[in-house]
Amino acid sequence: MDLALIQTALELGLICSLTVLALFLSYTMLNVCDLSTDGCFTLGAAVGAVVAISGHPFLAIFAAMGAGVCSGFITALLQTKMGVDSLLAGIIVNTGLYSINIAVMSGSSLLNMNQTTTVFTIVRDLLEGTVLEDQYKLVVAGIAVILVVVFLTLFLNTRLGLAIRATGNNPDMVRSSSINPVFTTIVGLCVANAFTGLSGCLLAQSQRSADVNIGTGMVTIALASLLIGGTILGRGGILTRACGVVLGAFIFRLVYTIALRFDMPAFMLKLVSSVIVVLAISGPYLKSRWPMIRRRLAHRSGAAKGGN
Amino acid sequence: MLTLSHISKTFNPGTVNEKKALCDLSLHLAPGDFTTIIGSNGAGKSTLFNAVSGSFFTDEGTILLDGRDITFLPEYKRARSIGRLFQDPMRGSAPGMTIEENLALAAGSGGWFSHMTKADRDRFRERLALLDMGLEDRMKQPVGLLSGGQRQALTLLMATMNPPKLLLLDEHTAALDPATAEKVLEITRQVVEEHHITTMMVTHNMQDALAMGNRTLMMDSGRIVLDISGEERKGLTVNDLLERFRKGAGRALDNDRILLSGGEE
Numbered sequence: 278m279d280l281a282l283i284q285t286a287l288e289l290g291l292i293c294s295l296t297v298l299a300l301f302l303s304y305t306m307l308n309v310c311d312l313s314t315d316g317c318f319t320l321g322a323a324v325g326a327v328v329a330i331s332g333h334p335f336l337a338i339f340a341a342m343g344a345g346v347c348s349g350f351i352t353a354l355l356q357t358k359m360g361v362d363s364l365l366a367g368i369i370v371n372t373g374l375y376s377i378n379i380a381v382m383s384g385s386s387l388l389n390m391n392q393t394t395t396v397f398t399i400v401r402d403l404l405e406g407t408v409l410e411d412q413y414k415l416v417v418a419g420i421a422v423i424l425v426v427v428f429l430t431l432f433l434n435t436r437l438g439l440a441i442r443a444t445g446n447n448p449d450m451v452r453s454s455s456i457n458p459v460f461t462t463i464v465g466l467c468v469a470n471a472f473t474g475l476s477g478c479l480l481a482q483s484q485r486s487a488d489v490n491i492g493t494g495m496v497t498i499a500l501a502s503l504l505i506g507g508t509i510l511g512r513g514g515i516l517t518r519a520c521g522v523v524l525g526a527f528i529f530r531l532v533y534t535i536a537l538r539f540d541m542p543a544f545m546l547k548l549v550s551s552v553i554v555v556l557a558i559s560g561p562y563l564k565s566r567w568p569m570i571r572r573r574l575a576h577r578s579g580a581a582k583g584g585n
Numbered sequence: 586m587l588t589l590s591h592i593s594k595t596f597n598p599g600t601v602n603e604k605k606a607l608c609d610l611s612l613h614l615a616p617g618d619f620t621t622i623i624g625s626n627g628a629g630k631s632t633l634f635n636a637v638s639g640s641f642f643t644d645e646g647t648i649l650l651d652g653r654d655i656t657f658l659p660e661y662k663r664a665r666s667i668g669r670l671f672q673d674p675m676r677g678s679a680p681g682m683t684i685e686e687n688l689a690l691a692a693g694s695g696g697w698f699s700h701m702t703k704a705d706r707d708r709f710r711e712r713l714a715l716l717d718m719g720l721e722d723r724m725k726q727p728v729g730l731l732s733g734g735q736r737q738a739l740t741l742l743m744a745t746m747n748p749p750k751l752l753l754l755d756e757h758t759a760a761l762d763p764a765t766a767e768k769v770l771e772i773t774r775q776v777v778e779e780h781h782i783t784t785m786m787v788t789h790n791m792q793d794a795l796a797m798g799n800r801t802l803m804m805d806s807g808r809i810v811l812d813i814s815g816e817e818r819k820g821l822t823v824n825d826l827l828e829r830f831r832k833g834a835g836r837a838l839d840n841d842r843i844l845l846s847g848g849e850e
Contacts, residue, residue: 435698447675
């Protein structure tokens, strides 16, 4: 296993961990499974690519985050004010975003950024001749992840952050309190989707292209990473758990990279992530049911014997 | 402090399940009143609380709180001046958040982006110590680890962190074991007295209904059938109360829990 492969896994893991942090906010904290994540990721990539190609690599990042906020706002509005079920709201927005993403890329499904100045090329030029010369992608992704983790840690401990967490943790309590759950849900989803957009933007810029399928399956991959992170560092303060989430994203990519080395075809990525999510969610459930299942089986074989 | 004028609420109007939960009910509470409410199942006690706290809007009538018309104020806005406790101790606090985080949320000092300060923590510790449950040393622990009684006491503390204009207690000790229930009632008495909070308490325990507060209401079929306070209330026994209910409602009280707790005497 050579170092270059681990480095690639780390880069991809860090960039995608921004989406995982977004789900940490929406899924773990707010208890909303935001299925618009795939489309929002692509939206961030598309908007970021278009703005970067027009010559504004830094503006591209904020534009992608802004686009994410808009997408999150609509998803939140549908489920809080317009009576659409929360899962359905995500699916609807996701579907709609497919058209929007192609429209953003002026009707094409692929944007090439080979000649474009991106944040990655800027940092690469800055680091030329230093020891970090070959790690420029890691540096950019690392800075973004650190900023987001610090922001989330601070944000989730403000009064607004506490209100968002309470909304996900005990909706009954919030409904009869002075917190407006509509407001907290909207804010939570807007912030989460800003990170998803950022994640998509950085992935597109690092691989120098944005295509309309860049985000497909992202929600499952991110959930898998989130659940892996939760089993490693699921307890403790927000900072610990956020770091666990980033670690989870890295471990997921590392396992995937190792699997590729053992000749697993690349197209298996999504199946693997689906299986991980199923195991992580249904594992604890089945474990809690196991004693009863065993009793029923014993009861049945006992009854069969008695019948004979 | 609280004035209800002719409020009515009908659930599922025009269907076979139509239920008149509140019928032309009027009530005035003076500031500092501690009113206990009793009545059989389905008498409209919880519906009355839901109407006051804004879980739904009434079909008719107006609600004034401290001179302000709150008839159509949404629930979360009313919650700033109305504290409420439910029978279910799990309902009033977030189990996945720590004790101090729950208190910080309830205290609500500062703006949306304010953080918990050391002064906040000191204040929380001081208040928790009053409960005498050792919670002041467990402020960093998730609330999910507390017992039902501890959670209900914490909820009471949260509801009165900023003394509300009105406190609604909806059988808040009914799910607790007798010793814990007594303790939570004692804390209730202290907190209400300390801040002179206008309070309404639903209970199925007739002794409590007479022992606590300065006024007792009995409800039946969405109406107030009995309103006792002052001299009239002193020296009243549970049996007197049952007798007066029978006269007021025209039938005997049919709440098993009330009859059982009434029989303890």
